[in-house]
Amino acid sequence: MNCRTWKMHKDELPAMLFIIIPLLILLPITANGDDPLSTFCNPDFNYTRNSPFENNLKLLRESLPSNTSVNGFYSTSVGGDADRVYGQALCRGDVNSTVCRSCVEKASQKILNQCQSEDALIWFELCQVRYSFRMFFASMDYTGKYPEQNNMEKNISHPDRFDRVLTYLMKNISYKAASAPSNAMFATGEIKCSRKQTIYGLVQCTRDMSESDCHTCLQFALGDLRACCSSLEGGIVVSRTCNVRFELYPFYNSSRFLLTYPTSEGAAWKIWVVVVVICIPIAILAVFFGSCALYRRWKKRPQRDDDERSQNTLLHELASPTGVAITQDGGLVNSEELLFMDLSLIMAATDDFSDSNKLGKGGFGSVYKGVLPDGMEVAVKGYQGNHGKAWRSLKMSSSLLQNFNTETFSDLEKRTQLDWKTCYNIIDGIARGLLYLHEDSRLKIIHRDLKPSNILLDHEMVAKISDFGMARIFGENQNMANTRRVVGTYGYMAPEYAMEGIFSVKSDVFSFGVILLEILSGKRNSGFYLTKHAQTLIAYAWRLWNEGKELEFLDPLLMESCPTREALKCMHIGLLCVQEDPAERPTMSSAVVLLGNEAITLPEPKHPALAVRGVRIQSDLLLSTNPSMNQLTDSGFSAR
Known part of the structure; x- marks a missing residue:
């Protein structure tokens, strides 16, 4: 390179920098891979090639990028009636129109392929791009x-501190995204976690969400983000x-929203030192003198009966900080966060566990209705027998047993009070409850003991699923599990579970069908083999369906409405x-x-599962277990 050439390049250098620097700034936005983060294709609703639906879908794809x-x-x-296709596209809030159009075009083509x-x-x-045969706009669906x-991410050091700072950041920017429509339901922010570590966060909702729905959706997503x-x-x-995301590098191109965590590391260290210096000697002395006093009292007092000791043991375990329960929103909470009451208060609320307040009997004990001093109605479950198993059941169900009364669908007197609209709402409520457990909860939960x-039902006849003592939690990518300890109730257990110990979401679907x-x-499936109709209620329904006599299966009381x-x-x-x-x-x-x-054409059902009655089971799997009340409840299945 001669001097003249160098001089020319030197003169042009500022212009070159002026062009290159903006490109570098936009690099995180434009350097996007061809592979999607995730894809969901509902396997239950496939369309036919070259059908009106597919033609409408192609028209939709053409309209999305530019708009x-x-x-x-x-x-x-696009389209009308049964072939209508609803579509929606959302670009990340920090991209320009060119990048947005390119991404939507690529996503639209990819999803069709x-x-x-x-x-x-x-x-x-x-x-992201979404389409469906059903209208989903402005509907929060998490x-x-x-x-x-x-x-592919690496683990960080000091995860407890990191989690607290991350949560603080994400909650603040979630509030900013949900509460300010001018932000287009999008917000980013950053916060110092340590001198060398900064966390960058991003949250976004689809813009057809209301403020409350956006906030709710982000709360669910943040719970999952912390879990994973x-x-x-x-x-x-x-x-x-x-959607929510965080990284330890600036992955977005947005104005900076800086946050500062309330307590610095130095202040936390000083407080911790003071607490240790002051509290440890006091705690040692308190434990010593307390132990001596308790020992003297124990030596002097008479031994309590086994039931009282077992009750106190269970309550002690319940108060343990290691206890975990499942809340109604699918989250995990320490037992410290649960509501505790004195035994005397519970006994007063249930009239000393009076038979008149007895709602029903479960695997570990009876359930009683109680009324607290403030008028709140509660259900109290007393546990008997194996308290290790009882505690697991209590952990899984304690936060769900409030304000409901059990109804029996086959009780003739109560049945007359149920019109079709009420029954239909109960059916729909059960279905939506299971849908929440299987797909919408933070954790995929298999109930395994769904029965009437x-x-x-609450006073408004709204259905709630209860008693999660037999439930199992599945991992994100887990679809099926196998066990040698079969638990549940005969009559409602899917045959693959009863005979082979294989269970999945489809096991709960079977129970729902029954x-x-x-x-x-x-009619109850329990004891149906004693009738003249068929061996099981399922077999009876199947026979009438095939014979075209479906109306004979329906309850005459329901047919009136x-x-x-x-x-x-x-x-x-x-x-x-x-x-x-x-x-x-x-x-x-x-389901x-x-x-x-009403517009969907249902596929023809195939041969139903006609499982076995408990007294005739020959499976080694079931013979290896103890068919006690805590594991299997015989409700009268008949032989295949």
Whole structure:
């Protein structure tokens, strides 16, 4: 290079820097991979190639990129009647229109290539595209997904401190996104975790959400983010209506929203030193003198009976900080956060566990109705026998047993009080409760003991699922499990579970199908083999269905207030849920859609599962277990 050439480049250098620097600034935004973060294709609703639905879907795809690029969000529908397609696209709030259009175009093409479903959603780092045969606009629908990139993040040091600072950051920017419409339901922020470590966070909702729905969705997502990634250097959770992400580097191009964690490390260290110096000697002396006093009292007092000692042992375990329970929103809480009452208060509320207040009997003891001094009605479960198992049951159900009364669907006197609308709402409530446990909760929960006595109704006849003593929690990617300890109630257990110990969400679907058929017929599956109709209620329903005599299956009391078409549709859904092959049974999300949509054509049910009565079981699996009340409850299954 000669001197003249160098001089020319030197003269042009400022202009070159002027061009290059903005490109470097935009690098985190434009350097986006071709692979999506996650894709959801609903396997229960596939469309036919070259159908009107697919043609409408292609028209929708063509309209999304340009329209979304205008302001980063767009919702529309194409077609009419049964072939209508609803579509929505959202770009991340910090990208320009060019990047937005490119991302939506890529996502729209990718989702058509990967899915042949009428209900699908795809997430990229900078945008997401969703379409469905059902109208979903302005409806908060949370089912959190963990993209694979979370698995590539490294662990961080001092995870407790990191989690506290991360939570503080994400809650603040979530409030900013949800409460200020001018922010387009989008917010970013950063906070110092240590001298060398800064956390960068991002949250976003779809812009058709209300403030409260956006806030609720982000709360669910943050719970999942903490569960999966609070000990990692980065993490992301995506869902249908909101997304959250954090990293230890600035991954977004947005104005800085700086936060400062309230307590500095230095102040926390000083407080900790003071607490240690003052409290440890006092604590040692208190323990010493307290132990001496307790020992003297123990030596002098008479021994209490076994029931009282067992009760106090259980209460002591309940107060342990290591105890964990499942709340109604699917979260995990320490037992310290649960409500505790003196035994004397509980005994007064239940009139000393009077038989007149007895609501029912479960695997570990009876359930009693109680009224607290402030008028609140509660259900109190007394535990007997093996308290190790009882404690597990209590942990799983303690926060769900409030303000409900158990109803029996086959009780003739109570049955006359149930019209079709009430029964239909109960069916829908049970279905939505299971859907929440299987898909919308922070944790995928398999109930394993769904039966009428575990369906509680409040004074407005709203159904709630209770008694999670047999429940199992599944991991994010876990779909099935196997056990040698079969628990549940005969008559409601899926055959693959009763005979092989295999359980999944489809096991609960089977139980739901049995309950649905019971509600429609007014008959219990328990003891049905004693009737002249068939060996099981399921077999009876199947026979009448095949003979075209479905109306004979329906309860005459219901028919007085029931549209025949709705009742037969419910019977159809019930038979789909109890099919022998678990893969043929619908998911609970599909069941909810089928219950609420008259336009959908239901597939023909296949042969139902006709499981076994407890007295005739020959499975080594079941013979190896103790068929006690705590494990198996015989409700009268008949032989296949």
